[in-house]
Each structure stands twice: as C-alpha cells, then as structure tokens.
Amino acid sequence: MNAPLTLDRIRVVLTRPSHPGNIGAAARAMKTMGLHDLWLVAPTSFPDPVAVARASGAADVLDHAQVTPTLSQALAGTVFAAALTARRRDLALPRAAPREAAAELLAWREKGDVALVFGNEASGLTNDELALCARPVTIPTSPDYSSLNLGAAVQLMCYELRLAALGETAPFAAEPLPDPATHEEIEGFFAHLEAGIVASGFLDPAKPRRLMPRLRRLFGRARLEKEEVAILRGIVASFITPTNK
C-alpha cells in the first residue's frame, strides 16, 4: 500500500566502535527502518561472530559494510553529515534534535550521499571528527542518566529518518473499515435494551434518571458495528427469555 521507501544514499557511520555486539545491533536497527549502508571507521573487531549474532536477520548489512581507517574517508563523496553528540561543545554549530536532523538529511540527500555519524561508545567523537560534520545532533535524554547505548541511538535516528521519509503518509496501510450498524439498527437495539431493563426493574420509567442518555453516550463512543448490534440484541433477548432454564 505504501510506495517502497528509498532510504538509500544515507550512510550510517560508526566511528571506532569498541563492541562488535553494538555493530550487529546497529545493523539490525538500520534494516528494520529500511537503511542498509553501514560504514565502520577503525572498528576494534570486525568482522566478528558477536556482531553477526546480534544482527539477527540483518547479517547482509554487515556483509556489505565498508571499513575505513578514518572518518574523513568514510565521508568521501557525501554532501552533508550529521553527527551525534551527547554534550554541547565549545565552538560547536547549532545543535539539532533528531527529528530536525532527519529532515535535514533527507533534504540534502537530494543533492548527493549523506551521512549520520556516531562516535565511540565511551568517548564519543573527537573535536576533529566533529568538525568534519555539518550538523551536531543531540538526542534528548534524562539529565540523570544520559548513557544511551550505541545500537539504541542508531535505532532512534533511523526511526526518525523512516518517519521523515514516510512524511505525511499514514504509517501503516489503511485498515479495512468495519461494517457499521445503521441508525435504525442502533435505535432498534436501544429500544430493545430499554424494554429489557424496564422488565428487569433496573430502569423505572417513572424515574428514568439519565440512564438511557448515559448508555447512548457509552455505545456512541464505541461506534457499533452491524454484527455487534446483533450480539447485543441476542444478549438482551437471552436475558428476557432465558434459553437454558
């Protein structure tokens, strides 16, 4: 139903990742959101079976990953790079939130390859590395504990990219609408219910309070379907004339 989304030409660059498990988690996170272009700058261990295990069904992303010795080489040919940074740096460019950065990345992608750059798990990006990127991005975390896992950060950013690419379209295919009850069917049910609760003594016609309006409001919120009216009338009928006495 949705047209196939093209989230190609967006590189996810992990800079000096220490833990192969995080590389695998990043690959999985990317693929779930439709991204495939993984670049690794001087990884501590790659390839690595731990990465493959954590990648689950995204081992193909690992297979096609590009490995470079420097961030500069991983950015070769790109027209725009956004870099994740947990903290404000001196002399830094204005920071973007993830959603803004996703929109910027998609906009620049019209002009060429773009990159989303993540730093080392413990130390982040160096100032020199950050200087290679046009836009610092900070994920809003709790001031009490901001230690986002690398794979989780990749997941959040790729999710925002997917949402940005989906744009105004509904996030999932339109669901079939149920078969709604007609006005007459609904009124038939209310008449039946009212007669039933008068017969049972719950509703005193001399002192109706606001019982029927309240029931109308309740069932009105649910927007009854045809089959549901049939079920409800069946229930009322069974109470009035029990069948298993």
Add this chain to the structure above:
Amino acid sequence: MNAPLTLDRIRVVLTRPSHPGNIGAAARAMKTMGLHDLWLVAPTSFPDPVAVARASGAADVLDHAQVTPTLSQALAGTVFAAALTARRRDLALPRAAPREAAAELLAWREKGDVALVFGNEASGLTNDELALCARPVTIPTSPDYSSLNLGAAVQLMCYELRLAALGETAPFAAEPLPDPATHEEIEGFFAHLEAGIVASGFLDPAKPRRLMPRLRRLFGRARLEKEEVAILRGIVASFITPTNK
C-alpha cells in the same frame, strides 16, 4: 534549563521476556528517557547477571522491577494500557503509531497509572493479553525486515514519551477527561457479564465462539468510565435477579 520531567506512573511491562539481556537493555533504555517503573510478567530468567550487565548504569531500575505471573496482575490499578503489536489482528482496536500512543498515555496518566506493554521476543502478545489493553501500537518498520529488537522497541517508545512530555501538550489534552474505570473494574464487569450470559444460555462455555473477545473489543473501543461499569453491572445483575417480578 528544562524543568524536571515527571515520567513516573508509566509502567513498562515486558510480557514473558525470554532473554535477560533484553530486560537489561529495556531498563537502560527506560532510564535514559526518564522512566523507572519496570514490570516483568513471567520472565524466563530474572534476576540475572546478564540483565545487570546490559543495564549498565540502570541497575536500579532492575532492582525495583515488579514481577507478576500474569499480565492482568501487572495491569492492576492502571487506567489505560497501550500494547505493542507488530501485526494487525482480527478484532483489533484501531492501531496507533508510537507518537499518537505516547500522547494518549500521557493524557490518561492524568487519571492514574498507565502501562506500555511489550510481548515476548519471538511470539509477541497472545490475543488474550492484547485484549486486556485499550490501544494497540505498531512501530512502522520496513516491510522487508520488521524484526525490531525488544530493547530497541522499548527505547523508541520511551523516546516518544519523553518527547511528548517535553513538547506541546497533546492535541486532546484540553478536553476534560472522564473518570476511567480501572483494569480491575473492567475485568470485574467482563467476568460478571460472562457469568450472566452463560446463565442465560447465550454463551455456551463448550462452544464460546469468539463472543467474549468481540465484547471486549466493543467495550474496549468505548473505554469505559467508572460509573458506566457500575451501570452495566447493575443491568447484568438486574437480569440475573430481576427486582420487579
């Protein structure tokens, strides 16, 4: 700069999690976004050192986690539950995207505890478990590969909750919210109704068809209020024991 955000009274419920690593990842994901209230339904292994290792600095979230044998018990006292589901189900309520669900959860939290429910890594939630929740939520994933890691799904949802709490007030927050029935009150009504329609002969326990799931879906859409539950139970009681015979 930002006023301290209160993301308390939001339970993150992991239902039958198989892998302790995912429990730890979920705890870490929660804490980075300012959530602390973790509930575990019948975990395969907990406590577990693997969970503590993956939790990193969020071991305190694990220490305070509540463990229950059933999802129903983990929802005790809540007024609204949203449940993650990867696929459309028969008889399902309208699905929300993560952002919509986050706004709904925050809005209902004004009335009491709310819950965000995740299923087992491989099998998700059962239909019975999903039926206990008012809102199914689907994270938009790639149609080619939708296998989101459990910890990653928790991360995305907690991120959306944090953004919602930081951001503009929910579109429908301005409308006065009714006084919602609690999980126990709603379950009490369903038990009463079921006993009633078994007694009346409408529901044959030997051949239940899909009657109770259909009724749950209907009343789930309406999101019952406290007083409405009282009215409905009064009606069922009056049918079982008529007062004006």
